[in-house]
Amino acid sequence: QGTRDHAPAQAALRDRLLSAVVSCFKRHGAAAIDTPVLELRETLMGKYGEDTKLIYELQDQGGELLALRYDLTVPFARYLAMNKVNNMKRYHVAKVYRRDNPATTRGRYREFYQCDFDIAGQFDPMIPDAECLKIVHEILSDLQLGDFVIKVNDRRILNGVFAVCGVPESKFIPACSTVDKLDKMPWEEVRSEMVGEKGLSPEAADRIGEYVQLHGGLDLIEQLLQDPKLSQNKLAKEGLGDMKLLFEYLALFGITGKVSFDLSLARGLDYYTGVIFEAVLLQQENEHVEEPVSVGSVAGGGRYDGLVGMFDPKGRKVPCVGVSIGIERIFSILEQRLEASGEKLRTTETQVLVATPQKHLLAARLKLISELWDAGIKAEMLYKKDPKLLKQLQYCEDTGIPLAAIVGEQELADGVVKLRDVATRKEVRM
Amino acid sequence: QGTRDHAPAQAALRDRLLSAVVSCFKRHGAAAIDTPVLELRETLMGKYGEDTKLIYELQDQGGELLALRYDLTVPFARYLAMNKVNNMKRYHVAKVYRRDNPATTRGRYREFYQCDFDIAGQFDPMIPDAECLKIVHEILSDLQLGDFVIKVNDRRILNGVFAVCGVPESKFIPACSTVDKLDKMPWEEVRSEMVGEKGLSPEAADRIGEYVQLHGGLDLIEQLLQDPKLSQNKLAKEGLGDMKLLFEYLALFGITGKVSFDLSLARGLDYYTGVIFEAVLLQQENEHVEEPVSVGSVAGGGRYDGLVGMFDPKGRKVPCVGVSIGIERIFSILEQRLEASGEKLRTTETQVLVATPQKHLLAARLKLISELWDAGIKAEMLYKKDPKLLKQLQYCEDTGIPLAAIVGEQELADGVVKLRDVATRKEVRM
Numbered sequence: 001q002g003t004r005d006h007a008p009a010q011a012a013l014r015d016r017l018l019s020a021v022v023s024c025f026k027r028h029g030a031a032a033i034d035t036p037v038l039e040l041r042e043t044l045m046g047k048y049g050e051d052t053k054l055i056y057e058l059q060d061q062g063g064e065l066l067a068l069r070y071d072l073t074v075p076f077a078r079y080l081a082m083n084k085v086n087n088m089k090r091y092h093v094a095k096v097y098r099r100d101n102p103a104t105t106r107g108r109y110r111e112f113y114q115c116d117f118d119i120a121g122q123f124d125p126m127i128p129d130a131e132c133l134k135i136v137h138e139i140l141s142d143l144q145l146g147d148f149v150i151k152v153n154d155r156r157i158l159n160g161v162f163a164v165c166g167v168p169e170s171k172f173i174p175a176c177s178t179v180d181k182l183d184k185m186p187w188e189e190v191r192s193e194m195v196g197e198k199g200l201s202p203e204a205a206d207r208i209g210e211y212v213q214l215h216g217g218l219d220l221i222e223q224l225l226q227d228p229k230l231s232q233n234k235l236a237k238e239g240l241g242d243m244k245l246l247f248e249y250l251a252l253f254g255i256t257g258k259v260s261f262d263l264s265l266a267r268g269l270d271y272y273t274g275v276i277f278e279a280v281l282l283q284q285e286n287e288h289v290e291e292p293v294s295v296g297s298v299a300g301g302g303r304y305d306g307l308v309g310m311f312d313p314k315g316r317k318v319p320c321v322g323v324s325i326g327i328e329r330i331f332s333i334l335e336q337r338l339e340a341s342g343e344k345l346r347t348t349e350t351q352v353l354v355a356t357p358q359k360h361l362l363a364a365r366l367k368l369i370s371e372l373w374d375a376g377i378k379a380e381m382l383y384k385k386d387p388k389l390l391k392q393l394q395y396c397e398d399t400g401i402p403l404a405a406i407v408g409e410q411e412l413a414d415g416v417v418k419l420r421d422v423a424t425r426k427e428v429r430m
Numbered sequence: 431q432g433t434r435d436h437a438p439a440q441a442a443l444r445d446r447l448l449s450a451v452v453s454c455f456k457r458h459g460a461a462a463i464d465t466p467v468l469e470l471r472e473t474l475m476g477k478y479g480e481d482t483k484l485i486y487e488l489q490d491q492g493g494e495l496l497a498l499r500y501d502l503t504v505p506f507a508r509y510l511a512m513n514k515v516n517n518m519k520r521y522h523v524a525k526v527y528r529r530d531n532p533a534t535t536r537g538r539y540r541e542f543y544q545c546d547f548d549i550a551g552q553f554d555p556m557i558p559d560a561e562c563l564k565i566v567h568e569i570l571s572d573l574q575l576g577d578f579v580i581k582v583n584d585r586r587i588l589n590g591v592f593a594v595c596g597v598p599e600s601k602f603i604p605a606c607s608t609v610d611k612l613d614k615m616p617w618e619e620v621r622s623e624m625v626g627e628k629g630l631s632p633e634a635a636d637r638i639g640e641y642v643q644l645h646g647g648l649d650l651i652e653q654l655l656q657d658p659k660l661s662q663n664k665l666a667k668e669g670l671g672d673m674k675l676l677f678e679y680l681a682l683f684g685i686t687g688k689v690s691f692d693l694s695l696a697r698g699l700d701y702y703t704g705v706i707f708e709a710v711l712l713q714q715e716n717e718h719v720e721e722p723v724s725v726g727s728v729a730g731g732g733r734y735d736g737l738v739g740m741f742d743p744k745g746r747k748v749p750c751v752g753v754s755i756g757i758e759r760i761f762s763i764l765e766q767r768l769e770a771s772g773e774k775l776r777t778t779e780t781q782v783l784v785a786t787p788q789k790h791l792l793a794a795r796l797k798l799i800s801e802l803w804d805a806g807i808k809a810e811m812l813y814k815k816d817p818k819l820l821k822q823l824q825y826c827e828d829t830g831i832p833l834a835a836i837v838g839e840q841e842l843a844d845g846v847v848k849l850r851d852v853a854t855r856k857e858v859r860m
Contacts, residue, residue: 001494003510008461008520015462027803029810031438031777032445036541037467037525039435039497058498059487061529064431067489068467068488079435096469099491111466121815130796131813138803207622265824346518347461366682368608372566373457380459383553 002110008347013338014113014331016345017143019095021115021325024139025091028131030117033090035075037097047074047307049173049270054099065186066098072116073271073304073322080120080318081311087121106296107332116128116318118322120308126242129303130249132323136279136299137255139325143367145298145333147282151215151262153241155272155302157224159166160236161263164229167200173270174198179212180266183280187213215262218247239274267302274303275321281333298326336368344400353379353417354400355392360384364407368417372405379405396422432532432540438777443768444543444761447573447776448523451545451755452473455521459562460547463520465505468528477737478502479603479700484528500526503734503752504545508773509552510748511741513689517551529641536726537762548752550738556672559705559733560679562753566709566729567685570757575728575763580685581645581692584673585702585732587654590666591693594659595637597630601699604628604828609642613710617643645692648677666723669704676705697732704733705751711763728756774830782849784811785822792816794837798847802835809835825850 006014024214044055044067056068069075071172072092080088093115102110117135119128133150140148158179162172187209194205206292211230214220221244243261250256267276279299301323308318338345354369356362362385372379380401382392396404406418411429420427433533436444474485474497486498498599499505502522510518523545532540541854547565549558563580570578588609608623617639641660651674660666673691674840697706709729727766731753768775784799786792792815802809810831810858814820819836826834842860850857 003466005466005513006462007463007513008463008518011462014464025810026779027806029780029808031779032436032441033438033442034436034441036435037435038527038541055490057489059489061487083437085437088438097468111468119813121813124815125791127813127815134800134803244648252793253800315770323770348459349456351458363682365678370564370683373564376457378457378459382551383557385553385554385557 002100002104004104004109009345010335012345012347013325013328013334017327017331017334018113018115020142021095021327022091024135024142025117028089028117028135029140030089030091033076033079033092035069035072035079037068037095037118038066039069039075039078040066043078043311044070044074048269049268050177051098053269056097056099059147070098071096071113072324073118075118076118076120076322077304077318078311078319080308080320081316085120086318089117089119091115091117096242101200105332109328112328115325115327116322117325118320120318120320122319123205126245126249126275129242129321130246130253131398132301132321133246133259133277134253134255136277136301136323136325137253137258138282140298143330143334144344145281145330148279149257149282149297150259150277150279151265152243152246152259152276152277153262153265154239156235156239156274157230157243157263157405158266160230160233161208161211162327163235164233165211166204167208171200172197175200175208176266177268179208180268182212182264182266190234214262217259218244218263219420221247242275265273268302271307272302273305275416276300276302277323283403296329298329300324300326308357315391317419322412338426346400348380348399348401349378350380350399350401351378352380353392353396353401354379355404355406357389357390357406357408359386361407361409361412364412368389368405368407391424392422432530432534434534434539434615439775440765442775442777444649444757444766447757447761447764448545450544450572451569451757452521452523454565454572455545457568458519458547458565460519462520463503463506463509463522464524465499465509465522467498467525468496469499469505470513471542472510473497473741474500474504475698476600477701477740479698480607481528481698484530486527486529500528501526502544502754503548504737506546506548506550506752507734507748507750508741510738511746515550516748517548518828519547521545521547529798529822535762537756537759542758543745545755545757546752547755548750550748552749556675556679556705559672559751560683562677562731562751563676563707564683564685566753566755567683567688567709570709570711570728573760575711575760577726578688578709579712580689580707580709580729581695582673582689582705582707583692583695584669584705585667585774586665586704587643587660587693588696591638591641592662593665593721594663595641596634597638598718601628601630605630605638606696607698609638609694610698612642612694626757642694645690645694647686647689647691648674650691651677662686672705677700697730701734701737702732703735706730706732707753710837724757728759729741734812751827775832778810778829779808779830780810780831781808781809782835783822783826783831784809785819785834785836786817787819787838789816791839791842792843798835798837823850823852 005384046104055070059067095111096114162175167175171236194200195202207259224230225240250259276295280297303321305319309315356365367382369379369381404420411418416429418427418429485500488496525541526544526735589602592605597605612620621635623633624630654660655670708727733751735749739745784795787797795811799809799811834850840849846859848857848859
């Protein structure tokens with residue numbers, strides 16, 4: 001349940017998509033690492049907040065207690081701590097596992113790919129963070145998914161907002177996860193969850209409401225830096241200062257047009273400590289709609305400066321920032337688009353079919369195809385002793401093989417091969 | 431235990447190895463498929479003989495009872511049956527899981543990659559089987575692993591041998607798994623296991639011994655086809671007839687020099703029904719050793735005509751033959767060889783480092799690198815506001831970046847970039 005096989009056409013599409021993402025990661029100088037699908041249970045516990053219950057555990061068959069990885073970030077942090085790596089730019093494309101309620105039409109599975117790029121190390125502020133946003137911008141532009149916006153916020157700003165609105169520190173995390181729902185429900189509902197379920201005072205909730213419904217650019221950052229309450233809060237001030245620097249760098253990258261400083265962005269995971277971001281596709285359903293409709297998040301990430309320290313025996317910290325591309329949702333979109341276009345993706349790369357027009361020529365086919373393979377040419381033949389020529393040409397048309405190399409009795413006698421262009425039917429002897 | 435992280439240098443080597451294997455599979459016209467790491471437990475049970483106890487099971491957390499896949503062959507058969515596919519040439523490169531005793535120095539892990547190529551469908555005999563052997567030959571030759579031999583046998587011949595030696599049919603499988611140990615122990619020990627543990631009569635064991643110590647080529651096939659006892663056995667006769675045909679095709683492929691018909695080859699898995707094969711590397715330890723020493727199996731496979739039918743509600747059969755490349759052992763060999771050579775594998779593909787020779791030029795670097803990325807050029811910069819030029823050039827040397835694009839105050843003023851070849855120190859303004 002919640003998993004799926006990929007048939008060749010899907011595997012080919014996925015391959016194309018993953019290649020585009022990986023080539024962007026490589027363009028930014030990332031190296032690949034690989035970690036096991038299995039992790040010790042204790043490695044995963046306490047890292048994901050409420051979602052820990054969604055972790056797949058392995059049966060105790062003797063030996064260590066194991067679980068399937070839930071994301072690629074925690075294993076990366078574990079890797080850095082275990083190998084005492086202080087400094088690394090890596091990507092990792094692999095499957096992760098969540099015992100979530102599957103919603104397969106929207107691309108939500110229990111087994112799914114994640115494509116992560118992360119920068120670990122102590123650097124000057126906001127330079128790696130800006131690069132992560134540049135990567136999201138490049139990938140979403142390359143894939144031509146339509147218009148998108150990258151929402152940016154900072155956990156320090158959010159916590160500062162909670163503090164100046166009179167929320168006790170113990171309630172920052174629950175307040176945060178409620179704010180995160182603002183992309184799916186109106187403020188009124190979020191407010192009532194804050195007051196009802198999370199136990200915030202109505203006054204605190206109202207004050208929070210004034211902040212978290214704000215979004216904008218550099219102007220909003222400047223405005224909040226002047227805000228009489230926020231500007232008194234150390235955390236918020238730090239976060240806003242860094243946000244300003246981030247926007248400066250994003251302007252040099254030329255991508256501020258697609259970036260929105262959005263105070264409603266909170267993100268669910270516990271481990272974020274600074275900048276957070278999330279990219280959503282916008283869908284202009286028709287021209288009369290004023291606000292474009294969001295069709296869901298396709299990339300997300302942020303800064304997590306404390307996670308590596310949780311795995312280090314001495315608590316040695318390695319600041320990290322990273323981005324995860326939501327490949328499954330993008331795959332669903334591309335799949336639907338391909339279907340609508342009627343285009344048929346080739347599932348093989350075969351260049352030439354080795355064919356014979358008469359009987360008793362299997363040996364000639366085997367000899368020729370062997371020569372082609374040894375020369376590095378992608379070649380196939382039918383696994384029949386005496387196939388009809390028509391069947392062989394039909395196979396080329398069905399599978400998109402552009403050429404047929406035909407050896408008949410005449411060609412054998414003359415020591416040549418007849419090369420046929422399947423589409424144009426033109427033939428040359430060679 | 432028995433799993434490992436791949437650091438960038440290892441990941442890069444593995445990538446190179448997997449690409450070589452996959453490009454061979456594609457050269458033979460295979461399409462990719464993907465199946466989940468998780469399978470229903472019942473799918474895996476009863477397919478692997480004694481090794482079923484090595485399957486990793488997931489904890490029952492409600493819902494289906496799951497296990498981690500043990501190989502890629504059973505999931506492939508399940509896929510064919512579930513999707514009613516009668517005909518497919520596919521490859522699959524993915525990790526599989528076995529709760530075996532790890533022997534990591536010899537490349538035996540609990541999580542490891544398999545690289546499988548399989549041909550499913552009803553075809554004329556031995557044509558797909560011969561292609562599988564050709565593939566093994568191509569891959570082992572391409573990778574330049576040194577001399578190797580591909581041992582070939584047929585389950586039908588083995589069963590015929592057991593029958594004519596007086597083994598009751600119920601003991602074919604245990605006898606088979608004992609014969610399989612002949613590559614690791616001398617005949618005397620195998621014989622005593624047959625008689626002691628497996629309960630064969632000493633006479634039967636002795637008669638088996640006369641057969642299973644034979645190996646050769648077409649001559650041996652001809653000899654056995656004339657064997658007064660074996661030639662009377664229907665199964666053996668079929669197997670020998672097909673073996674003769676196989677050698678004919680392998681001769682056309684020009685690879686009989688590396689193929690040995692070896693009656694001691696049995697292979698452990700239950701599901702094989704016809705041709706079986708296994709490739710081993712030979713190691714000429716020194717010139718005085720007469721027989722080359724085998725360093726273990728690096729590829730194996732065979733025909734399994736009954737497996738798909740086990741998953742089909744109507745028992746509909748789809749004959750299959752396939753090969754699995756033992757990538758982990760090959761990886762160990764390549765890793766040791768690389769280490770011995772002292773060669774350093776680059777872990778990134780960065781073409782150019784964007785550098786500045788003076789302070790206060792971060793903006794210039796960010797602008798230039800952004801242009802390079804947008805033009806598809808693989809570029810990096812240091813994440814510092816004001817790095818020293820020497821540090822920047824040192825980074826190029828450490829990571830193998832061939833070029834540095836330098837923008838200083840003079841270059842900015844002139845509207846040029848200074849491109850420096852890191853190795854030769856030659857510079858051009860452009």
